[in-house]
Amino acid sequence: MSLAFSTASRNIARSALRVQRSSTSYPGYRISLRPTTALHARNSGSVAADAAEAVHQNAITNPDPSENSKSAAFIREYEPYSLTTYARPGLILAQGKGCYIWDVEGRKYLDFTAGIAVNALGYGDEELSKILYEQSLNMIHSSNLYYNEWTGPLCKLLVERTLATKGMQSASRVFVSNSGSEANEAALKFARKYGKASRGGGDDKYEVVSFYNSFHGRTMGSLSATPNPKYQKPFAPLVPGFRYARYNDIAGLDVITKNTCAVIIEPIQGEGGVYVATPEFITALRKKCDEVDAVLIFDEIQCGLGRSGFLWAHEAFPAEAQPDILTMAKALGNGIPIGAAMVSERIAQAVKIGDHGTTFGGNPLATRVAHYVVDKLSTREFLEDVKHKAELFRAGLEQLKEKYPSVVTEIRGTGLIWGVQLNREPNAVVDAARLRGLLVITAGTNTIRIVPPLVVKEEEILQGIEILDDAIASL
Numbered sequence: 001m002s003l004a005f006s007t008a009s010r011n012i013a014r015s016a017l018r019v020q021r022s023s024t025s026y027p028g029y030r031i032s033l034r035p036t037t038a039l040h041a042r043n044s045g046s047v048a049a050d051a052a053e054a055v056h057q058n059a060i061t062n063p064d065p066s067e068n069s070k071s072a073a074f075i076r077e078y079e080p081y082s083l084t085t086y087a088r089p090g091l092i093l094a095q096g097k098g099c100y101i102w103d104v105e106g107r108k109y110l111d112f113t114a115g116i117a118v119n120a121l122g123y124g125d126e127e128l129s130k131i132l133y134e135q136s137l138n139m140i141h142s143s144n145l146y147y148n149e150w151t152g153p154l155c156k157l158l159v160e161r162t163l164a165t166k167g168m169q170s171a172s173r174v175f176v177s178n179s180g181s182e183a184n185e186a187a188l189k190f191a192r193k194y195g196k197a198s199r200g201g202g203d204d205k206y207e208v209v210s211f212y213n214s215f216h217g218r219t220m221g222s223l224s225a226t227p228n229p230k231y232q233k234p235f236a237p238l239v240p241g242f243r244y245a246r247y248n249d250i251a252g253l254d255v256i257t258k259n260t261c262a263v264i265i266e267p268i269q270g271e272g273g274v275y276v277a278t279p280e281f282i283t284a285l286r287k288k289c290d291e292v293d294a295v296l297i298f299d300e301i302q303c304g305l306g307r308s309g310f311l312w313a314h315e316a317f318p319a320e321a322q323p324d325i326l327t328m329a330k331a332l333g334n335g336i337p338i339g340a341a342m343v344s345e346r347i348a349q350a351v352k353i354g355d356h357g358t359t360f361g362g363n364p365l366a367t368r369v370a371h372y373v374v375d376k377l378s379t380r381e382f383l384e385d386v387k388h389k390a391e392l393f394r395a396g397l398e399q400l401k402e403k404y405p406s407v408v409t410e411i412r413g414t415g416l417i418w419g420v421q422l423n424r425e426p427n428a429v430v431d432a433a434r435l436r437g438l439l440v441i442t443a444g445t446n447t448i449r450i451v452p453p454l455v456v457k458e459e460e461i462l463q464g465i466e467i468l469d470d471a472i473a474s475l
């Protein structure tokens with residue numbers, strides 16, 4: 001396997017990128033970025049500039065595989081058989097450990113994508129692998145027609161760990177699905193059932209309100225709650241009864257009426273570009289839902305399970321701003337497909353045997369893995385560590401903004417979910433970072449999204465910010 005960074009460039013990185021405790025600018029860290037970038041140095045003619053230039057020129061450590069590589073041959077052979085729904089670079093990922101992944105050519109990448117906010121415990125967690133192996137020998141699947149040893153314990157753990165936080169204090173029962181979209185689909189169905197049967201409800205109480213810039217999934221229900229023309233238009237007509245409002249706009253909440261059965265919202269919009277809901281907005285939203293007896297669904301599929309530095313992102317909101325249903329997926333299985341909708345007892349009472357179901361959802365393999373993951377992610381030490389590392393990201397990214405004011409216009413985020421807003425199309429930076437050994441993804445409009453494994457180490461954060469620095473400098 002090739003090293004992503006030569007020893008020389010590592011040493012330069014170490015000396016160029018220092019972390020200091022600071023009592024002034026940020027409560028946590030102040031990072032010294034490389035004093036000058038190759039871009040700026042090029043014209044200065046100094047020795048320091050030459051050194052910076054040399055680092056920059058050496059910075060492409062991971063050129064994409066060439067036309068005659070085994071990666072290219074592999075893609076040529078198999079691509080014609082795959083339905084093309086994604087644009088991807090020409091590398092084939094083969095294995096990972098911690099926050100690093102390697103492609104089949106032996107190139108090493110620092111991964112700030114975590115499989116789109118999934119691999120919270122990183123790659124190659126040995127305990128998880130042991131559990132997978134053991135459980136696969138015992139039983140992978142048995143259907144929901146029978147009890148198994150792990151679905152119940154997972155549901156209990158999720159409820160107990162949630163009640164131990166400042167989050168959803170009405171958490172009572174859990175429905176386990178296979179994905180985020182299915183978790184939302186279940187939540188929307190439960191809310192419609194609740195609305196029709198509720199006092200003051202009835203057949204007209206079926207409207208669902210969601211927010212512009214949100215992402216709730218690709219199934220017809222969750223897609224109908226995702227008001228992005230790019231995703232919705234080709235598949236119209238969508239499910240009837242969906243209305244949209246503006247995120248963080250209290251005045252716009254008038255769209256919620258007595259005919260609204262549910263409001264679904266991400267406490268932190270992920271795909272939409274990393275926008276955090278304001279406490280005032282969420283509090284007003286909860287109040288409005290109470291006024292019309294609408295079920296409030298928090299979609300924490302991307303921002304939940306430790307990513308915000310809390311077990312649930314909504315713990316950062318006032319105590320009165322809690323959901324009736326909380327959906328989760330992604331990190332729940334650390335890569336093993338699983339999602340869930342956690343409901344209050346009031347909602348649970350509306351859902352009867354036969355109302356909803358799934359063949360695979362809640363299978364003992366996925367639920368045993370999820371039990372292990374939730375147990376690890378929900379400890380105080382784990383979450384404190386995420387909060388601590390968040391400050392390092394905040395400091396480093398804010399400094400990139402200071403350094404490149406003509407490119408980086410805003411830094412948004414919390415915990416280990418960050419959006420770097422550019423004033424231009426971001427793919428050039430994403431590509432430049434990849435060629436230098438760092439994987440990041442895009443979101444929203446011209447945003448670079450950073451969602452590393454939650455086990456990312458401080459030195460990996462520094463290394464990643466250094467590569468982003470180089471990537472932006474190379475524009």
Ligand SMILES: Cc1ncc(COP(=O)(O)O)c(C=O)c1O
Nearest residue numbers: 179180181215216217270301302
């Ligand atoms: C907030 C949110 N909700 C729902 C989904 C859909 O989840 P899945 O892709 O597992 O169906 C996603 C996926 O990115 C998401 O970020």
